[in-house]
Amino acid sequence: MHGGDARKGARKAAASCARETASLYDLGTPLPRDYPYDPRGRRLADGALATVILLRVATAALAFAGLAWCTTWWAATSLGAAITAILCITLSALVLGRGLEYAAGAAFGRASLCLEPNVRHDYVLRVFRKGRRSAGTTPRFLLALARLDILGGQPRLAVVCHDVVYTDDA
Numbered sequence: 001m002h003g004g005d006a007r008k009g010a011r012k013a014a015a016s017c018a019r020e021t022a023s024l025y026d027l028g029t030p031l032p033r034d035y036p037y038d039p040r041g042r043r044l045a046d047g048a049l050a051t052v053i054l055l056r057v058a059t060a061a062l063a064f065a066g067l068a069w070c071t072t073w074w075a076a077t078s079l080g081a082a083i084t085a086i087l088c089i090t091l092s093a094l095v096l097g098r099g100l101e102y103a104a105g106a107a108f109g110r111a112s113l114c115l116e117p118n119v120r121h122d123y124v125l126r127v128f129r130k131g132r133r134s135a136g137t138t139p140r141f142l143l144a145l146a147r148l149d150i151l152g153g154q155p156r157l158a159v160v161c162h163d164v165v166y167t168d169d170a
Helices: 003-021 039-074 079-112 117-130 137-151 155-164
Strands: none
Touching: 039 079, 039 117, 079 117, 117 137, 137 155
């Protein structure tokens, strides 16, 4: 074995061991700080999370700029027209920002389709753990992780992941 192959094998063994011992899918327990994410999956996830943050900052700046423009325009028009303009510009900035967030999420999701199952698992796990979650997205993330566990040859982890998925019985 060459040095690079040995390091790659050791990293895979460490990742497999960490995946079996750590509670990956329970958000109440933190992952170890030295969890061996695959570098490609981690880099893609960090890029996705940074893009979402930048889009939110840009949306807030656009909404603020629209408000500033409307307040200078306010003196020349009636109060009703100024309030309508403020609401329309702010709402359009928020809708544009949300649409760009969805587009960025779709682009990064499409980019992750080219990755191997273990790398994609680490990408989804990192986004699941570090990103914002809602009651609707948490089960989707967990089911995607269970599917990737099965594709990666770890059905035991898929069962653990599936047990964590919360479904409303009502």
